[in-house]
Amino acid sequence: MDKQKDILNAALKLFTEFGFHGTPTSKIAQEAGVANGTLFHYFKTKDELIVALYVDIKKQLGFCVAKDIQAEDSIKETARKYYVAALHWGIDNETEFRYIQQFLSSPYVSMIPAELVEQSLAMINMIKEGIKQKLIKVTPAEYVMSIISSHLYGVNQYINSQKLSSAKQKQLINESFELVWKMIT
Amino acid sequence: MDKQKDILNAALKLFTEFGFHGTPTSKIAQEAGVANGTLFHYFKTKDELIVALYVDIKKQLGFCVAKDIQAEDSIKETARKYYVAALHWGIDNETEFRYIQQFLSSPYVSMIPAELVEQSLAMINMIKEGIKQKLIKVTPAEYVMSIISSHLYGVNQYINSQKLSSAKQKQLINESFELVWKMIT
Amino acid sequence: MDKQKDILNAALKLFTEFGFHGTPTSKIAQEAGVANGTLFHYFKTKDELIVALYVDIKKQLGFCVAKDIQAEDSIKETARKYYVAALHWGIDNETEFRYIQQFLSSPYVSMIPAELVEQSLAMINMIKEGIKQKLIKVTPAEYVMSIISSHLYGVNQYINSQKLSSAKQKQLINESFELVWKMIT
Amino acid sequence: MDKQKDILNAALKLFTEFGFHGTPTSKIAQEAGVANGTLFHYFKTKDELIVALYVDIKKQLGFCVAKDIQAEDSIKETARKYYVAALHWGIDNETEFRYIQQFLSSPYVSMIPAELVEQSLAMINMIKEGIKQKLIKVTPAEYVMSIISSHLYGVNQYINSQKLSSAKQKQLINESFELVWKMIT
DNA sequence: CATGAATGAGATTTCATTCAT
DNA sequence: GATGAATGAAATCTCATTCAT
Numbered sequence: 001m002d003k004q005k006d007i008l009n010a011a012l013k014l015f016t017e018f019g020f021h022g023t024p025t026s027k028i029a030q031e032a033g034v035a036n037g038t039l040f041h042y043f044k045t046k047d048e049l050i051v052a053l054y055v056d057i058k059k060q061l062g063f064c065v066a067k068d069i070q071a072e073d074s075i076k077e078t079a080r081k082y083y084v085a086a087l088h089w090g091i092d093n094e095t096e097f098r099y100i101q102q103f104l105s106s107p108y109v110s111m112i113p114a115e116l117v118e119q120s121l122a123m124i125n126m127i128k129e130g131i132k133q134k135l136i137k138v139t140p141a142e143y144v145m146s147i148i149s150s151h152l153y154g155v156n157q158y159i160n161s162q163k164l165s166s167a168k169q170k171q172l173i174n175e176s177f178e179l180v181w182k183m184i185t
Numbered sequence: 186m187d188k189q190k191d192i193l194n195a196a197l198k199l200f201t202e203f204g205f206h207g208t209p210t211s212k213i214a215q216e217a218g219v220a221n222g223t224l225f226h227y228f229k230t231k232d233e234l235i236v237a238l239y240v241d242i243k244k245q246l247g248f249c250v251a252k253d254i255q256a257e258d259s260i261k262e263t264a265r266k267y268y269v270a271a272l273h274w275g276i277d278n279e280t281e282f283r284y285i286q287q288f289l290s291s292p293y294v295s296m297i298p299a300e301l302v303e304q305s306l307a308m309i310n311m312i313k314e315g316i317k318q319k320l321i322k323v324t325p326a327e328y329v330m331s332i333i334s335s336h337l338y339g340v341n342q343y344i345n346s347q348k349l350s351s352a353k354q355k356q357l358i359n360e361s362f363e364l365v366w367k368m369i370t
Numbered sequence: 371m372d373k374q375k376d377i378l379n380a381a382l383k384l385f386t387e388f389g390f391h392g393t394p395t396s397k398i399a400q401e402a403g404v405a406n407g408t409l410f411h412y413f414k415t416k417d418e419l420i421v422a423l424y425v426d427i428k429k430q431l432g433f434c435v436a437k438d439i440q441a442e443d444s445i446k447e448t449a450r451k452y453y454v455a456a457l458h459w460g461i462d463n464e465t466e467f468r469y470i471q472q473f474l475s476s477p478y479v480s481m482i483p484a485e486l487v488e489q490s491l492a493m494i495n496m497i498k499e500g501i502k503q504k505l506i507k508v509t510p511a512e513y514v515m516s517i518i519s520s521h522l523y524g525v526n527q528y529i530n531s532q533k534l535s536s537a538k539q540k541q542l543i544n545e546s547f548e549l550v551w552k553m554i555t
Numbered sequence: 556m557d558k559q560k561d562i563l564n565a566a567l568k569l570f571t572e573f574g575f576h577g578t579p580t581s582k583i584a585q586e587a588g589v590a591n592g593t594l595f596h597y598f599k600t601k602d603e604l605i606v607a608l609y610v611d612i613k614k615q616l617g618f619c620v621a622k623d624i625q626a627e628d629s630i631k632e633t634a635r636k637y638y639v640a641a642l643h644w645g646i647d648n649e650t651e652f653r654y655i656q657q658f659l660s661s662p663y664v665s666m667i668p669a670e671l672v673e674q675s676l677a678m679i680n681m682i683k684e685g686i687k688q689k690l691i692k693v694t695p696a697e698y699v700m701s702i703i704s705s706h707l708y709g710v711n712q713y714i715n716s717q718k719l720s721s722a723k724q725k726q727l728i729n730e731s732f733e734l735v736w737k738m739i740t
Numbered sequence: 741c742a743t744g745a746a747t748g749a750g751a752t753t754t755c756a757t758t759c760a761t
Numbered sequence: 762g763a764t765g766a767a768t769g770a771a772a773t774c775t776c777a778t779t780c781a782t
Binding site for chain 6: 558589590591592593596
């Protein structure tokens with residue numbers, strides 16, 4: 001019914017499987033069950049579709065990650081929640097996660113709209129608070145952020161490649177958080 | 186004079202700037218200063234060029250990383266040398282590093298020739314030895330490898346984005362190794 | 371309020387600026403402030419709109435040219451009035467004038483409806499009368515008509531390209547009529 | 556053999572018959588007997604082809620008109636030669652002539668390269684000389700030029716529409732020159 | 741009457757690849 | 762080996778037109 005959503009879904013599936021170049025817009029339209037021209041009704045160009053898909057996924061991730069946080073949580077608790085939520089999301093949305101990677105290491109990165117940049121500000125601020133409280137020993141905050149992000153990315157990669165059981169996954173996720181936390185505190 | 190090298194250099198420059206799709210073979214030939222058809226003397230197809238470039242870079246990296254290792258080094262010393270060499274290479278060869286990323290998160294990954302896979306075996310074995318000696322506490326070795334790799338990737342990203350001075354870079358690299366080492370031991 | 375008129379105005383503006391091909395119906399609708407489909411209520415096809423616009427403009431010109439003629443005027447006086455009125459119209463309606471030219475040297479000419487052809491009959495008849503009275507020396511009437519028309523067109527072109535003052539324009543118009551008249555008598 | 560020439564010829568034929576819009580590049584390639592892509596090897600865009608064709612024709616006309624002029628000719632003789640040569644060319648190259656008209660009353664006019672503008676300078680200078688010698692009474696030169704050009708255009712139109720015999724054509728051409736000459740002197 | 745989302749045929753253009761020289 | 766004109770399949774995108782609301 002919602003053709004725009006159908007197109008985004010089709011694009012996600014095909015882009016992650018065949019890459020940006022390997023996926024003609026005609027295939028996307030076909031997979032989405034709409035006419036060729038309809039795609040261009042919703043997205044002026046193929047590039048715009050590629051970026052819009054990234055923005056859409058990033059918003060989903062942002063929403064999912066933020067929803068459990070509570071004001072009274074300690075820094076560590078907040079960090080853990082962010083970390084765990086992101087990892088769970090990455091496991092439940094493997095395709096979306098791969099799309100983000102693919103997008104970020106493509107020349108399309110330069111087209112990310114300004115509005116999205118602010119999203120990761122909440123995490124940076126949390127880290128800064130941790131540093132101010134002398135809880136986090138490593139500085140500056142941006143460096144810590146880099147380390148955590150890539151750690152998260154590596155663990156996700158590992159979990160997906162090993163196809164662990166749900167229980168093992170849960171355990172690994174918690175342990176891996178303690179690992180990073182130990183590293184930066 | 187060596188046209189094959191010229192073509193690889195041109196391809197590296199253009200692929201990282203405009204992506205695989207955004208770079209026509211004709212532009213590569215032009216940038217390399219050879220005729221359009223000449224490119225196809227050296228590389229049967231564009232895909233073959235893309236993979237060959239990856240293999241070429243990976244070999245450079247492999248060579249550079251392995252060259253300082255000595256048989257009598259301790260596990261930690263060996264690990265540090267690997268880590269530091271890789272990071273230095275990533276900083277000195279920013280473009281090559283970005284190419285690797287771009288390649289690995291593209292559908293071309295599936296075309297990596299078998300010969301290359303063995304390369305990272307040396308590191309895995311080193312980690313396994315560390316685990317056997319109860320030096321490294323985190324298991325299994327593949328997980329540790331994932332963590333180290335992505336950490337390395339994150340630090341590289343950070344250094345490149347911050348454009349630090351050479352001295353600061355050196356310091357950060359050494360400290361960051363201690364960070365990971367602390368985490369896994 | 372009169373959407374049909376709005377569409378014709380928008381079409382005139384855009385067609386003269388961007389050409390028939392360079393002007394999508396959607397742009398016309400937008401410029402006219404109506405919905406895309408509305409255009410097709412008033413004009414079954416784009417071609418029909420193009421022809422209708424020509425007919426509309428031609429009728430305005432015909433009306434404007436004929437309105438001053440009086441039965442008792444001499445041949446020369448009648449000719450002058452036609453000539454001067456046409457030229458004034460061409461100056462006051464530069465865009466419309468350009469549309470006519472553009473239309474006449476396009477493949478759409480072949481779609482001019484029969485009803486319009488008779489319009490120029492009045493002038494031809496006047497010339498024939500002039501020839502019969504041995505006032506006009508050049509023959510046949512069609513040839514004279516060709517010469518006058520293109521003269522008129524040339525003068526109009528010149529006036530528009532030079533952006534003369536109103537007074538100069540008036541003078542030039544009158545003089546230019548005497549020039550043609552001298553030529554054919 | 557000369558594919559570029561073949562393409563120009565095909566384009567001329569089809570553009571005058573079906574208009575710019577009505578002629579797909581694929582049809583041009585087909586008519587020229589070359590592959591679709593070959594057209595774009597010689598002309599980067601369809602627009603470039605359209606302009607290049609105009610320039611090509613204009614050069615032919617310019618060459619043909621200039622070739623009979625001799626230094627010792629009087630002003631009138633020079634003018635007559637220009638006039639007659641242009642008219643003959645217009646009759647012998649009806650299609651080319653129609654292309655010029657079509658082009659000049661299309662939005663492509665604005666793309667005429669600067670190099671072409673100077674071409675008509677020779678005629679303007681001749682007229683100026685005529686004015687200085689008090690031979691030509693009408694001023695300024697640009698106005699005279701406008702009048703002659705459009706007269707020429709009108710006569711050409713008339714001759715083509717009437718399909719006169721060669722002898723009649725010749726006579727008409729000479730007489731028509733005397734007509735304009737009378738008008739401006 | 742009016743709308744504008746949807747259509748899909750078709751246009752322009754690109755580009756990997758070939759091959760005669 | 763080297764060249765670059767030529768190819769033609771295929772990709773992106775446009776746009777006149779329809780039709781359900």
